[in-house]
Amino acid sequence: MTIDCLVLGAGQDVGKSCVVVTINGKRIMFDCGMHMGHDDHRRYPDFSLISESGDFDNALSCIIITHFHLDHIGALPYFTEVCGYNGPIYMTYPTKALAPLMLEDYRRVLVDRRGEKEQFSSENITDCMKKVTAVDLKQTVLVDRDLQIRAYYAGHIDL
Template sequence: MAIECLVLGAGQEVGKSCVVVTINGKRIMFDCGMHMGYDDHRRYPDFSLISKSRDFDHSLDCVIITHFHLDHVGALPYFTEVCGYNGPIYMTYPTKALAPLMLEDFRKVLVDRRGEEEQFTSLHISQCMQKVIAIDLKQTLQVDDDLQIRAYYAGHVLGAAMFYAKVGESAMVYTGDYNMTPDRHLGAAQIDRLELDLLITESTYATTIRDSKYAREREFLKAVHECVAGGGKVLIPTFALGRAQELCILLDDYWERMNLKVPIYFSAVHNFDRSLINAPGPCVLFATPGMISGGFSLEVFKQWAPCEMNLITLPGYCVAGTVGHKLMSGKPTKIVLDKDTQIDVRCQSSYRQ
């Protein structure tokens, strides 16, 4: 038995998950993510480490994607359509349905709003997705005579899965992001009792002892309520899916209990009327992307940050280089976006996880 790991991303960092494992002669790429904090060559995994001659079809047996977050799937269209990988790609049905939306959203933000050079097109995304083979949870699938894979429920976002792979007598699990605490939206991760030779697991919060979920929720609601009671506006930067749904349910319940009438907007759902950004009076707004790395959440942040009545609630983790990360590292009074743009920051900020 021989197992070899080539870590192309997310080794000693968060973001750009991509691990190539050789197990009894079979080579699998787990995740094909991008790093949201970089806009140079570090954005994508260095695929040349897999094959110097860039003959990826012969050097990989398959690609497995755990879920639709861009740090797990963001480099896939680039890998298939620009680098030329043509072999099988596996992901669950929901991931297959949602990944192209996330990718297209990201491409638009880069090209339309930031004016960056296009690294893959809409056509690349759809051509890439056509190569994807969908797999059901708990379904065992034979990639070829020797390589068997199975997906397990990860409880992270809709469609997120942990993957088991077996070649001959050797077996392994790669988790991707998973969650053991059920919430209003998703249940806890589930997996069989397995005999493994290798486990590769997500560990972003492994050494963090988190407050109880209940305490965190109470803090979050209290901060939001205090802000709107004082006439402020609350910006909740979120990823389009997953946590956003849960926070929405949480706020909605609370609004009903407290009989609050302050409007809650969800910019991904409402075709958001931009005149509402500066309309008088308090409100709560969910806007993407979560780390305020561009797009609508950044647009609103620019308008709301200078007023001390307002509140920005940040996700638990923000990648280096994003506005979210700058806000989390100390209490900046100014954020420099580029040489022409500076934002005065006088609003409150708080964390949610």
């Protein structure tokens, strides 16, 4: 069995967490973050490394978001609503509850306060979150017949 790990962000830096792990023919993206210190192409992961054609639905089995910090979720509305990913996305209930608040707050800071070009809209955030399946801790979710996932408390965030 071979495990392939494609680091799209946070490899040698804090921010833009995004890792694609391939195991037994399944490609799972862990996190879809942004780097808040950049305002150019370095802000988001280089998604073309997943699929040059942009067919992300067939290139990925699913996305798993580990928690709601922007360096782990900040690029998700961009990836789903601008790049067009429509496949499965999983995160815990607390992450799903807090993610849209974090994303909207950051969008407002970028656009309204700093005057930057909008990367994704409030509607994009809402539409993105509609695609998310929330998971309970220790709940087993069958992604497909060959892939199941289970969420555990990592201790990174205290709620």
